[in-house]
Amino acid sequence: MKKIFTLLFIIAAAASTTIAQSTLVINEVDYDQPSLDSAEFIELYNASPNGINLGDYTVLLFNGNATSNVIYDSFPLPSQVLNAGDYFVICGGAGYVANCDMVLPKFVNIIQNGSPDAIIIRDNNTSNLIDVVSYEGSCIAPYVSGNGCPLAQSDTAQADSIANKYVGISRFPDGADTNDDSTDWNRACITPGAANTNTTTNCVTGLSTPKSTLAIEVYPNPSRGIVTINYKATQGKAVNVRVSDILGNELKVVTLKPNASVGQIDLSEYHNGIYLIKVQSGASQTVKRIILNK
Ligand SMILES: [Ca+2]
Ligand SMILES: [Ca+2]
Ligand SMILES: [Ca+2]
Missing domain, CATH: 2.60.40.1260 (Lamin Tail domain)
Known part of the structure; x- marks a missing residue:
């Protein structure tokens, strides 16, 4: 007891x-x-x-x-x-x-x-x-x-x-x-996922391979609503487009065809302002800012 x-x-x-x-x-x-x-x-x-x-x-x-x-x-x-x-x-x-x-x-x-x-x-x-x-x-x-x-x-x-x-x-x-x-x-x-250091000189990204960027064109910018994206998919990989507002709140995700090179997304349902468009295929990605002015 x-x-x-x-x-x-x-x-x-x-x-x-x-x-x-x-x-x-x-x-x-x-x-x-x-x-x-x-x-x-x-x-x-x-x-x-x-x-x-x-x-x-x-x-x-x-x-x-x-x-x-x-x-x-x-x-x-x-x-x-x-x-x-x-x-x-x-x-x-x-x-x-x-x-x-x-x-x-x-x-x-x-x-x-x-x-x-x-x-x-x-x-x-x-x-x-x-x-x-x-x-x-x-x-x-x-x-x-x-x-x-x-x-x-x-x-x-x-x-x-x-x-x-x-x-x-x-x-x-x-x-x-x-x-x-x-x-x-x-x-x-920074040392994400590895032992911490106490130096602030000659810092590197910590990525084992340099960040791979996807070659894309996003236009027109400013846009009235319909945004065209020219892209080249990472071989055989789907192409995902994530749209967020400037605070990072995700608004929509659109999948583009991996065997095509041009696609469109529609932002006309949103208010005028600045939006972020992340295009990702395999390990490669690029983020672009676009201004919506309807
Ligand atoms: Ca920092
Ligand atoms: Ca660490
Ligand atoms: Ca922050």
């Missing part, structure tokens, strides 16, 4: 803790790129000696702007075991992020740029927050560990210079966690 009471006490103590100690951590984030944010990713890391079932967890995105303070997106993780010492990469642009394990339907502007904002791992069973990183400053409790990663160490610091093209924020070494984001997180070259 005493054992049962002790167990109950431990469970109660764990449930009342806002940020529980865990060994699944947010290890690296790239939330800002020059021009369009089309290569964003979140890397998780299993710092424990045992496999972890990712299906027990959800990744949450928190907008820490004082007038907002809301969870603005959430990604339930797939039911699969992440081995000890292994990485799990969540991304938008599959062809733009190396080693991506979970491709989100939205492919640009998924992760807000602050300031401040936070990323959280929540345990689905207990609702405990098992890891939190606040970046571009400190979010309100409990969406921060200690103090937030400061602006000087943020991903947006000089993010639009080409020299900083492949820089994000990360822990070094992998999984290092003193429960203070301001010391645990620093700017460094």
Whole structure:
């Protein structure tokens, strides 16, 4: 009986803790790129000696702007075991992020740029927050560990210079966690799905092969509604056209014939504005902006 009471006490103590100690951590984030944010990713890391079932967890995105303070997106993780010492990469642009394990339907502007904002791992069973990183400053409790990663160490610091093209924020070494984001997180070259580094010089994309772009023409631009796309499919592969608004919300998906070289999509049902058109065939893809002016 005493054992049962002790167990109950431990469970109660764990449930009342806002940020529980865990060994699944947010290890690296790239939330800002020059021009369009089309290569964003979140890397998780299993710092424990045992496999972890990712299906027990959800990744949450928190907008820490004082007038907002809301969870603005959430990604339930797939039911699969992440081995000890292994990485799990969540991304938008599959062809733009190396080693991506979970491709989100939205492919640009998924992760807000602050300031401040936070990323959280929540345990689905207990609702405990098992890891939190606040970046571009400190979010309100409990969406921060200690103090937030400061602006000087943020991903947006000089993010639009080409020299900083492949820089994000990360822990070094992998999984290092003193429960203070301001010391645990620093700017460094991106390493999605691989060991973190602590340098910001001579960064590379991390893709094992350079990103392959699809040669396309999209016209007229501005468009009154009907958009023509000239393309050359990757051999034998379907050609998918994904249309999204400038915030990355996907509006429609159209499949073009792989054995043709010209197709059309109709945007006339949408409001005037700027739209993104991603044309993908096999591993190659290209994103174009188009202005709709009916
Ligand atoms: Ca972003
Ligand atoms: Ca970046
Ligand atoms: Ca990494």
